Amino acid sequence: PENPGNSNESFxxxxxxxLFNSNRTMEGKVVLCFTTSPLSSSVSNAASYVKRAGGLGVIIARHPSFARPCLDDFPCVTVDYELGTNILLYIRSSGSPVVK
Structure with missing residues (x-):
């Protein structure tokens, strides 16, 4: 996380x-994360961590050749790095980012 100890609205x-974000930063939020891992377990693990922390969903940015669908029963989507970066820029520039 950019700053796992913070309590701002975005994560x-x-x-x-x-896994190491044991505070409530993710609770009630949709989390954006980036991974370089080609393993499908990285998607499952990210969804599991966010779900356990009380998050509402996860957006996982990864290399397009590693694109795998989210298989968990939790709101999850994988995107490429370019779209993930665009989402990150939107989060940083918006006072109140919204997921639609």
Whole structure:
């Protein structure tokens, strides 16, 4: 995460670090994370961490050749790095980012 100890309204960072965010930063939020892992378990793990933290869903940005659908019973979508970066820029520029 960019800053796992903060309490602001947005949360984004590396999917592999979501496990270490034990505070309530993700509760009630849709989380954006980035991964370089080609393993499908990185998607499942990210969804599981966000779900356990009380998050509403997860957007996972990864290399297009590693694109795998989310298989968990949790709101999850994978996007490529370009779209993930555009979403991140939207989060940073908006006072109140909205997921539709």
């Amino acid at each position: 984004y960072g590396f999917c592999e670090l979501l």
